Amino acid sequence: MLLEIENLTMQFGGLVAVNNVSLNIQEGEIHALIGPNGSGKTTIFNVVSGYYKPTGGVVRFRGKQISGLPAYRITALGLARTFQNLRLFRSMTVMENVLVSLGHHAKTRFWQHVLDPFSVRREEERLKEKALETLRVMRIEQYADEQATSLPYGLQRRVEIARALATEPTLVLLDEPAAGLNETETAELRDILLQIRASGITVFLVEHDMKLVMEISDVVSVLDYGKKIAEGSCSAVSCDPVVIEAYLGKEGE
């Protein structure tokens, strides 16, 4: 099991955002997490990626407990994420944005940055080559030197994913990657996500675009009011009366 979420509870004061949720993610799958607005999806992401310390339960990644670790350590262990509302580094080019993620793969020490420009330059070349590879996967290599935030929205979304992939994760958490994309862009995103899975990276996905979710997900988990109400294959979940009720309400109400 790549990621195990066990009896996770996240309470903010009196508000229980996530209530005793257990969820497992297998290596190599695309696992979607769906549910109405405010059902706790992003909260789960924030706990798993280390932004919140859970008030109950544990999260294990490759058998190691990660809940309670600082976010940057979790990223270094191979668990990367994107943000629902884009959080690109606005002073940087697309290339630089991706290079930030490659920082913890760098081997030069601080004193070398002060005294040894040659090693630093050599490493810089190597990191740039790596960054370019990631940009190619996301099909944005031609924008490498553009200011990231000056790109059209759809491309910015891809930079956001590129940045997460550049940390070389085994599991990537994508928070609504299709939000705000038009149909063509979403179709391209679908291809990219399948390509990511094919390259051996497991994907944990929060998404509202049900067409996309149903097309690519291996497993779907459904949240409602902070509780997991269903889990299974796409077809099973979409026929589940509990799920339909959560989304559409009960008949005769």
Added chain:
Amino acid sequence: MKTRSTLWKTLALVAFLALLLAMPKIARNDYQVRILNMTGLYILISLGLNIAMGYCGQINLAMGAFWAVGAYTAALLNTNFKWPFWLTLPAAMVISAIIGVVVGLPSLKVRSHYLAIVTIGLGEVINIILVNEEKITRGAMGIPGIKRPSLFGFTFNSEQKYYYLVLVAVILGYLIARQITRHRFGRAFRAIRDDYVAAKAMGVNTGFYQILAIVISGVYAGVAGVLFAHLNTYISPDIFEFRSTLFVLTMTMVGGMGNLLGSLVGGILVILQEALRTFKDWQLVFYGVAVVLVVLFFPGGVMGIAQRWRERQATRLASAAEKEEAGNPPSGEVR
């Protein structure tokens, strides 16, 4: 086209360096060379502040205190133990770095303005210690008799000779700052400044880099302090007032935050300050107004304006090229 512009750049750089080398000859008296030396020292402090504040977004307003720490370390080691400049310098760098960690620690808990206030407080504490620990620092009487540095029998015993020492220090300081900010460390700093939350998600150990940025700024100010102690040969606490920190802040903001050349441009303010000396306390009003104007209208300072102008020039060239291409018939006939 490209080679021609680099040729021009090289020529301009060589001319500029030649001008810098000739400055002590151009200056009319020692006093003017002293101002140039002080400009160099302020540029060093500003480079440090630029890394912490301009690149990493950590407002370190204890810069005056760091410069005092550097100066006092040098003065005490030189007068009590006869350590030469070449030993007081690394010693002061180490001590500034250690104090930098202490001043940097609050950055883990407080951000932006709050950090600014905490660092002001810590800086003042350091200054108060220097005034009151009379047994060690001689308090308000200050420390006289600091020796000028010498190298292979050559002593930097005049303002003119010291100028070259300062010049080398500024050039090295600039090149090192450039090296730090251009690669991995600079990107981590900017990532923290741009978006702290996202930086963490990209594996940036934000706390480490924040403290590092403040340590670097402290070491730069500490080095400037050492250079000042050995230049002035006498130091007392009143030279390290909070006002000098405010001055460096003004310099950095007017020159251009997040751009090292901004710190060099800001150096002009030191010369301007001398010209404004007759206005005494009213100078503070000038700084205040300058900072407010910069924040409101030119957030990138002088360098920001320069960059915007260059970008506009580039887009104009690009659109002109496009027009020309569109205007030309495909066969390339004369219009």
